[in-house]
Amino acid sequence: DTCPLPFRRVLLKLSGEGLMGVQGYGIDLDVVQRLAGEIRHVHETGVQLCVVIGGGNIFRGLSKAARGMDRTSADYMGMLATVMNALAVQNFLEKAGVPTRVQSAIPMASVCEPYIRRRAVRHMEKGRVVIFAAGTGNPFFTTDTAAALRAVEMNCDALLKATQVDGVYDADPKLVPDASRYETLTFGDVLRQDLRVMDTSAIALARDNGIPILVFSLQQPGALADVLRGAGRYTMIR
Numbered sequence: 485d486t487c488p489l490p491f492r493r494v495l496l497k498l499s500g501e502g503l504m505g506v507q508g509y510g511i512d513l514d515v516v517q518r519l520a521g522e523i524r525h526v527h528e529t530g531v532q533l534c535v536v537i538g539g540g541n542i543f544r545g546l547s548k549a550a551r552g553m554d555r556t557s558a559d560y561m562g563m564l565a566t567v568m569n570a571l572a573v574q575n576f577l578e579k580a581g582v583p584t585r586v587q588s589a590i591p592m593a594s595v596c597e598p599y600i601r602r603r604a605v606r607h608m609e610k611g612r613v614v615i616f617a618a619g620t621g622n623p624f625f626t627t628d629t630a631a632a633l634r635a636v637e638m639n640c641d642a643l644l645k646a647t648q649v650d651g652v653y654d655a656d657p658k659l660v661p662d663a664s665r666y667e668t669l670t671f672g673d674v675l676r677q678d679l680r681v682m683d684t685s686a687i688a689l690a691r692d693n694g695i696p697i698l699v700f701s702l703q704q705p706g707a708l709a710d711v712l713r714g715a716g717r718y719t720m721i722r
């Protein structure tokens with residue numbers, strides 16, 4: 485197996501749900517602080533990092549809460565939710581001593597930088613963690629697709645998708661106790677078997693541009709650093 489480790493530059497996709505902890509809604513700052521520590525740990529090793537943050541812990545365009553709204557307006561609300569999450573993560577990263585920049589796909593000049601590809605690359609070269617907010621900036625997309633898009637644009641060596649479980653299983657491990665975890669999968673496997681890892685457009689974008697996706701869980705301390713060393717538990721899709 486020609487595993488492309490070690491990585492020089494990676495994109496980390498954090499879902500909004502990953503920031504909400506045990507509560508059913510919003511941002512759990514203790515969780516954000518812990519995640520910031522995980523990111524700092526990796527940042528210290530010299531790996532260039534950027535982050536795409538979801539917003540599902542606050543608002544989703546397709547959720548019940550949005551019923552009765554135009555899809556486009558609801559999606560803009562979802563994108564704005566990701567900006568709140570981005571500011572929370574930025575705050576705790578900077579408290580942990582990690583220099584950061586937030587770039588939003590929807591320009592918001594008094595809050596953060598607008599998304600400018602070349603500038604984002606420069607920030608990473610200077611050792612700053614770039615946090616991408618507002619998804620792709622377009623309704624009808626998800627932050628998973630934004631993660632794949634930014635990973636391609638930033639020339640990342642891998643897309644690290646943090647989920648609630650430590651990889652892709654052949655059945656839901658929370659419901660089926662003897663479900664087994666895949667070590668590796670091809671993009672074709674994921675699409676053919678309709679394994680719901682990320683949405684189809686994200687998978688297709690990663691496949692077409694040769695960016696491996698590593699699915700792992702951030703529950704265990706040190707998990708992010710482990711995955712980047714090729715240790716720990718994860719599923720590699722390539």
Ligand code: UDP
Pocket residue numbers: 498499500501537538539540541543544545546558559560561562563565566618619620621622623624625626627628630
């Ligand atoms: N969204 C969007 N375009 C994008 C990214 C996100 O319209 O490019 C909206 C969409 O309504 C989505 C919400 O923002 O439901 C929050 O993003 P997502 O559901 O991907 O967050 P996650 O599941 O990662 O928490």
